């Protein structure tokens with residue numbers, strides 16, 4: 342066996358051994374990219390490597406106003422199914438105010454509705470922060486208020502939107518992902534972190550807490566003991582600590598962050614969109630209760646409408662005829 346083959350076999354065995362270990366005991370130093378990239382299986386030979394070119398980004402305006410967004414940048418990669426949504430308040434470490442959240446929701450909604458988009462990157466402008474949570478200068482007695490005389494906690498709606506969005510949302514994190522910004526990366530499907538990323542909750546330090554997804558999804562990701570630690574102590578964690586805790590998928594050098602994130606997006610885009618859509622709703626289903634079941638069940642209906650059996654019912658109804666369901670097998 343030549344040296345190259347030897348290495349491939351050792352990596353494959355390490356991956357398999359790691360996969361068979363009980364959850365929580367896996368060797369976290371074997372990163373997914375190390376597992377998948379050097380493989381020389383038939384799929385890889387057929388499909389080749391994931392392209393690594395820089396995409397041409399096209400800026401998308403706010404559909405509601407027809408003008409440029411003020412607090413975010415919304416882009417789509419020309420000819421590829423990738424959207425990128427960037428919080429653009431770097432001087433405040435990308436803290437969000439209600440306007441930021443409203444713009445984010447409109448961009449995510451557009452990316453959901455655009456059937457050419459299959460993966461959405463969510464990030465922050467610059468290298469110092471992904472997002473530092475709610476902008477405390479806008480915080481009042483009943484939430485965050487900018488252009489209104491009343492407060493709101495509209496980031497909670499954004500969290501739900503990302504969780505239910507039937508396409509993968511990938512958090513691309515450089516610098517701080519703290520407070521409400523930490524919750525935002527946790528609700529994303531995947532997190533790709535730069536080596537300079539810093540993770541943590543800050544709420545208890547500034548008189549706040551997120552007792553919704555900020556607690557429940559975190560507890561699922563890192564386990565209840567760690568979740569308590571993160572909230573009670575409000576410590577910060579390095580990217581490599583976060584990777585070991587299961588908070589992030591991979592850590593890469595800062596200069597490779599976007600390249601790696603695009604690679605993951607392109608890898609996803611090579612796969613079946615329906616399989617990915619149903620995987621997302623299935624992974625969320627049990628934790629999300631009725632809302633989770635509804636998303637998964639909606640996927641089943643969506644697919645059923647495309648079948649002959651589904652169409653038999655619809656067309657018979659429209660033609661005022663009895664449907665003939667006898668021609669469809671009652672499968673075991």
Ligand SMILES: CC(C)(COP(=O)(O)OP(=O)(O)OC[C@H]1O[C@@H](n2cnc3c(N)ncnc32)[C@H](O)[C@@H]1OP(=O)(O)O)[C@@H](O)C(=O)NCCC(=O)NCCSC(=O)c1cc(O)c2ccccc2c1O
Pocket residue numbers: 432433434436470473474475476477478485494495496497517519520521522543544547549550551552
């Ligand atoms: C993120 C930091 C650790 C970065 O520290 P660093 O030293 O690098 O930078 P500075 O601290 O000097 O920051 C530069 C500049 O930005 C301002 N800034 C940073 N973050 C915020 C912020 N969140 N709000 C307002 N302003 C911010 C900072 O003041 C500086 O400005 P100057 O004018 O002074 O130069 C560090 O910045 C930091 O710890 N930031 C605060 C993090 C934080 O506590 N966030 C809020 C947590 S609460 C929250 O996010 C939240 C929001 C919600 O909407 C909720 C809804 C429902 C339930 C719960 C919610 C919730 O908890």
